[in-house]
Amino acid sequence: MSIRHGLLALLERGPRYGSRLRTEFESRTGSTWPLNVGQVYTTLSRLERDGMVVQDGADDAGHDLYAITDAGRTELHTWFGTPVDRTHPPRDELAIKLAMAVGAPGVDIREVIQSQRRHTLKAMQDYTRLKAQALADVPSDRDEVAWLLVVEQLIFQAEAEARWLDHCESRLVRLAEAAATEPSAGPGPAATRGPARAPAERSHSQR
């Protein structure tokens, strides 16, 4: 996973001890995905088992240092050179929720969409504020640049979700209108109560 490779990337800049790795990981990513020291040491011991890092003495304060090996470097460069897999997307709770809300009794899918949209927009407002702060001074060191990229990724991700929600809503409205004007659309309530229900049933009956 990404922590493994993240640690390798930091170790490529020189030997480091566990809690320093944690601090550097967090300042790169603006503490968006906080690590605890336990996770860092667990990951380091797995990397050591796999021959990607070795223990490399201690610093003056007695911290055990870890160093990247050639195998670790090879692994790291393979990681940079390989696209992140999108063909097996992780389960998306929102997509599952909307899929289940289509035609669900007692559920107004437009309300589900709106409450999510509100939440997503609010998160975007907060991220945008962080971004405006980050841009107040031109980002100079690499941690600041890295954090800006991460916060913008959060904004783009949320934006994609907000746009998709807008699209779902207008799609449902259009489908409901189409169902309402089509004489063979069956009984009225399905079309008016749950917008997407009538078309969904119709496509089933066609198969």
Add this chain to the structure above:
Amino acid sequence: MPASAAQPPPPSSETPGSPVLELRELTRTHGSGVAEVHALRGIHLAVHPGELVAVMGPSGSGKSTLLTLAGGLDTATSGQVVIEGQDIAALGPKGMAALRRRSVGYVFQDYNLIPALTAAENIALPRELDGVPVRKARKEALAALAEMKLEQVADRFPDEMSGGQQQRVAIARALVGDRRLVLADEPTGALDSETGEAVLALLRTRCDQGAAAVMVTHEPRYAAWADRVVFLRDGSIVDQTLSAGADSLLSTTTGATT
């Protein structure tokens, strides 16, 4: 969740001072009888100094109607538009024109700069119409341009400027003088995303300096610069969001994962 314990106060107590713009039970109906269309159905909205409000909603939800009524470009069927404490219906045509010159600035999607005037002249024009001496109006215009780092375009005509420059000049024009309310209709519509962002950052800065702005947009990324996002549907406000401070977001993120 730790964040929900520190809920922001309701909108009315959020921003102190009296609102720059207040819409009270605002209704706009087109046509009558069977052809009656309710463009707006009883809108309440107060916008305070320093506040940037984004209005979102599907097309036909009443976004643009809201903006034209707020700026006195159209007349409400019922309800009130109050700008800086004045009910605009009580102003005559002259008073209305003066209010539009002095208190309200518009920013349109297509900039609406006058093609025969330079950037500085476009900005100075409303001030000159208001009786400000030409030299003083020009000085103000140059100051406004300098503030937006646009000194270099002062003597250029609109067709000699990029879209982003034109839109920033339009914002300067909307804010010159003591105008404290900006109404913006899709101000980023024709701009690429980075230039659109610069326009929003500018609008944000002006609001942080005390102006109030209402912006209609369908772009979530631009709406996210606002203090408050208002959602319209079928002529009614169905929902809205306030932005909490950024710090609370970080602590939420941290709290959720540890």
